[in-house]
Amino acid sequence: MLLIFLEYLDASSLRMLGSACKFLYAACHSDDLWKSLYLESELKNSTALEWRGTWRSTFLRLPEEPNGAINCDTVFSDVLHRPFVCSNIDLATYTASIPACNQIARFETISNDDFAGQWARKPFILTKCIQDWPAFRDWNLEYFSTKYRDVVFRAESVDWTFETYTKYMTTTSDESPVYLFDRKFAEKMDISVGQEAGATYWRPECFGPDLFELLGAERPAHRWLIIGPQRSGSTFHKDPNATSAWNAVIQGAKYWIMFPPGADVPGVYVSSDSSEVTSPLSIAEWLLEFHAEARQSPGCIEGICEMGEILHVPSGWWHLVVNLEPGIALTQNFVPVSSDLYHLSEAIAFLKDKADQVTGFKRDVTDPYQLFTNRLREKHPDLLERALGILDAKKEQKKRKWDTAVGGDSQDSGVGFSFGFGGDDEDIP
Ligand SMILES: O=C(O)CCC(=O)C(=O)O
Ligand SMILES: [Fe+2]
Known part of the structure; x- marks a missing residue:
């Protein structure tokens, strides 16, 4: 909770609070806090930035972090320790x-x-x-x-x-x-x-x-x-x-x-x-x-x-x-x-059915699906026709699966519902 609270502080508050005791010194030095401050600041737009070893030193333009300036041997915190563990795992x-x-x-x-x-x-x-x-x-x-x-x-x-x-x-x-x-x-x-x-x-x-x-x-x-x-x-x-x-x-x-x-x-x-x-x-x-x-x-x-x-x-x-x-x-x-x-x-x-997830096109391309299918129609009508045929067949297959699942096509079985565990594996090669 403390670390979440610290995320709301600005740089000078973090510095002052970090002077209060060893525990707060360690918490307020958490470099993720300073990384966020940096990324939210104007400094982010400076291409000529000088990296000073940590986000805190870089943000505050301090000399590279003096190692062990304050002895934190008696500060114990899983939350503060976790990033250290993660950045030191043996890959x-x-x-x-x-x-x-x-x-x-x-x-x-x-x-x-x-x-x-x-x-x-x-x-x-x-x-x-x-x-x-x-x-x-x-x-x-x-x-x-x-x-x-x-x-x-x-x-x-x-x-x-x-x-x-x-x-x-x-x-x-x-x-x-x-x-x-x-x-x-x-x-x-x-x-x-x-x-x-x-x-x-x-x-x-x-x-x-x-x-x-x-x-x-x-x-x-x-x-x-x-x-x-x-x-x-x-x-x-x-x-x-x-x-x-x-x-x-x-x-x-x-x-x-x-x-x-x-x-x-x-x-x-x-x-x-x-x-x-x-x-x-x-x-x-x-x-x-x-x-x-x-x-x-x-x-x-x-x-x-x-x-x-x-x-x-x-x-x-x-x-x-x-x-x-x-x-x-x-x-x-x-x-x-x-x-x-x-x-x-x-x-x-994807371009047709997941239009909201399509990424990477320039803003002026408003309908990537139309654009792509038009280009295919011009240059490779045979491929377009085959691909659309595949999609139709897939749709049909899905519909049949659904009908089977809800019993829609089981007129003579007398059972209105059937159930299967045949996972949807059509995507798996
Ligand atoms: O080299 C990497 O980190 C993988 C990059 C990647 O998966 C991507 O560009 O989609
Ligand atoms: Fe990738």
Whole structure:
């Protein structure tokens, strides 16, 4: 309760109260309080900020925290201790010894035929796919520090120069470090991306065409540069707009834990229409509380994507990702042409039926569903027709299931109601 109360205080009150006794000194130094103050203040808009080791020192522009200024040996508090525990967990405890049956498949490369026919709905790691990228050859954190020192990147809700971010990422002890996640990086770094000569990286061929390319300049945000220290990462989510993604590790290593679309993920709570996902725990808390249970749960798969490797995230799959080392990654979302057209039909259905959850489009795109289906009608009428056919068949199948469940089509059984435990597995490949 005390910590919740402290969240209502401004900086000078926190400072004064923190002078009252050892316990309040410790409580008022809780760095999460200062992180919030910083993020709510004007300082947040200063790209030239100087990171001073803690949010408190940074906010108050103090010299880097003098260690052990006040001896708090006699202060005991689980609440104050918890962030310390979480930012000091040994990640290897969770990420090592992955059970063989949970391992994400690994290949050197994969052909587009194999991908489209057998692997488009399954996660896998490719180990020899990005070695020709200049981005893989040249990029590392030192290179960024030299070449892009003054470039301002987006890191969650702040815009910082790379110089500031690198100082932050090398000294922070935040439990959930601010993650650099920038979708305008190509423009900011003045690099070209794609198949043209001189490109810094390109889409791996094995994934084949990307149907969202039909949207041209109107496609939603789809590529990100991701940089973060050890412990940074992404809590459980599904990727936007029913897209698939690939995620390439340029430097560092990432642990992935994934579940198929219809699975119940321990510690993740989804509203009945799946519009809201609550995963209230930080990555470290989730690992502490739920990892063991998750590992035993149906559908769970795990893997480590090492430097130089790329991981495929199929549409609709849940994933939690944590950086095992400071690292750089590139990710791109796409809609592949799989043999069963599952991905196209899912993307169309998402844009149509979950319009309120569609994200990443510019404000002037008011009807992404119409836009996408119009483009498909122009360029690939055959694909559109097949995908709509699949959606109709699915609807019909759902209706039949429902009728069976409520006894609507059981005229001759004499039983007005039937019940089954055949879980809704149509989403699970
Ligand atoms: O590298 C990561 O943290 C994963 C990123 C991710 O899942 C995403 O961009 O959707
Ligand atoms: Fe993701």
